[in-house]
Amino acid sequence: MTASRFGSRRRFDVVIVGAGSAGSMAAYGLALRGLNVALVDGRDFGRSGSRWVNYVPPWMFDAAGLPRPESPELRATGGAFTIDAGDAQVTVENTPCQAVDMRALVARLQGLALAAGVTPVERATVLGLDVRWGRPVSLSTSRGEFGAALFIDASGMNGAVRRRVPQLERDCPSLGLGETCTAAQAVYGIADPDAARAWVEARGLSSGQTVSEVGIAGGFSIMNGSIDLTKMEIDFLTGAVVGDTDQSGVDLLKRCRERLDFTGPLEFGGSGLLPMRRPYDRLVVEGVALLGNAACQIFPAHGSGVGLGLIAASMLASHVGGGRDPGELRALWTWQAAFQREYGTLCAAYDVVRRLTQRLSREEQARMIDAGLVTPRQLERTLDQRMVLPDVRDALSFARGLTREPRLALRVVLALRPMAGVIAAYRTYPEEPSERALIEFSSRVGGLFGTPPEVRG
Structure with missing residues (x-):
């Protein structure tokens, strides 16, 4: 592809910045629905996205509507997994995750996108975003200017599009220590x-x-x-x-x-x-959607975001791919609400767990395992990125742990106390476009986490 091809402004339905797994999945899904899509990345496509092994539960490929990996993309499946805290260990005999070569997965998704008619734009540095009357109209890059009805930021934590949209820059805070x-x-x-x-x-x-x-x-x-x-x-x-x-x-x-x-x-x-946090409270404004790490769509308990990114991308394509204006706020909002109500709930609940874990010493983690406050079933559900629904075995194990480590058990209970409120809050995420309702949601969630609300109006 030569630079001269993009020497003047070109118009697309959708421009996606970031040709990793989430961005490529979104490009593929949108192109299948007949949209004219440009997929932009700062590197050659052969070097885009993750270049290592990631561990993804197979159900997440199913949820994204993507065939599960096969060898050599699939490097391993199952096998024992042991948490070792020094003086205590807990083991899952058959891990629910698949070891996936991300180089191959990204290449597969890029291939599907290009075969569906997506226009690749490689080695393109984002230079600016032209926002008019609150809505972006074109993206300036070192490879030319690209107009679109919808811009998807799948560029990672840096947020190449996000930080250039005033409303998103305001409502999606930079991540701190x-x-x-x-x-x-x-x-x-x-x-x-x-x-x-x-x-x-x-x-x-x-x-x-x-x-x-x-x-x-x-x-x-x-x-x-x-x-x-x-x-x-x-x-x-x-x-x-x-x-x-x-x-x-x-x-x-x-x-x-x-x-x-x-x-x-x-x-x-x-x-x-x-x-390492729950997804941002706001994922969209008119004409823009955040995806993958740019949206903090990651599982906070262990930092895996590949599966969630694929699911979010597939959901986004299905929500905006059928309308005349893919950047229309109502369609984007329905995607935002659907993701937050189901997967935002999951991520936010485990963000409570992540915050507890960060405050525990290695010795305290060993004591928790030894006392039965961490069980193989809980570990398996966490690896599988599913909600842990306590059963009788967990209750009995916790009762024994309460007897053996009463102070530590009480500390765990107090740290996890916000979880029920967090789950309830996310299941009421506003389904219709409403700044007032989103501000109220953000205030409620911020209060549960002890942080300022992200969306303030």
């Missing part, structure tokens, strides 16, 4: 297979079992390791909240590698900064 996570993931070969096999056997692990060390650099921090003796690969995933530690995900990744001296050469991987 404690609200972002620096994460890293990498796949390595194994330099000494015998040493790797001996290490796994000495610890009673199975091939491919993931061990997640928690609380090693602040309450919300992990060092995950998995050794696959069939593929002869080591998979590391690390993360820590910015502000809770001076160590980054890359620093923790280096620690993982140094501890296992049989680790071989790097095969692939990457790192990045992720939002």
Whole structure:
């Protein structure tokens, strides 16, 4: 594609900034509905989006209407998963997640989008957004100017479109300390297979079992390791909240590698900064929708946003793809409300859990596990990004934990007390366009989280 092709202003129905998984999924869905879509990214498409392994529950592909990954995009499925807090562990024998090569998933989605007629615009730096009478009309880039009825910001935390729209800039606050996570993931070969096999056997692990060390650099921090003796690969995933530690995900990744001296050469991987909070209260204004990390559509309990981004993109395409004006506020609002009522509820509930976890020491997390305040079923539901609905087993386990660790159990109860109110609030998210109703919702939710309302009018 040559720069001259976009030397003058071109008109599209939809312009999407960000050709990662969420942006490409939205482009594909909208193009299938007959819309003329431009997909813009600052990099070559072959380098867009995540370039590492992510762990996605298969039901989320189904919910997005996307066929589940197959090998080689699908690297692994199932396997044991252990949370290790030092003095105590809890294990899910068969994790509900699939290990997905994001390079392949993004390439698949981009291929589907291009086959559906989407116009690719690569190596395009966003320079400005022309907003007239409160609605954007064109996007200026280093590759030309693009007019559209709808602009979708799937550019990530940076919010290339979001920060150029006054109403969104006002109502979508920059993330502060404690609200972002620096994460890293990498796949390595194994330099000494015998040493790797001996290490796994000495610890009673199975091939491919993931061990997640928690609380090693602040309450919300992990060092995950998995050794696959069939593929002869080591998979590391690390993360820590910015502000809770001076160590980054890359620093923790280096620690993982140094501890296992049989680790071989790097095969692939990457790192990045992720939002760690519930989705923004406002996801749309007339002519603009926020998607993926630009909207903070991420699962706060462990920072995975791929599945939610795919679902949100699919929902967006279905809500705005049938009208004459895809940027019309009513259609965008119905998407916003549908997402917030179902998946915003899930994310906000687990944001309460995330806030508790950040305040716990590694020793306190071990005591919680040892006392039965954290169960395999709860861990499995969290990995699967589903709401934990307490059953009799959980109640009995918590009762035992209350006896063994009464102060810690009370602290957990008090920290999780806002959850019921949060769930109730999100299920009343305004379904019709109403600034007053959105302001009231934001005020109610902010009060539950102890933060100022995001939407103030």
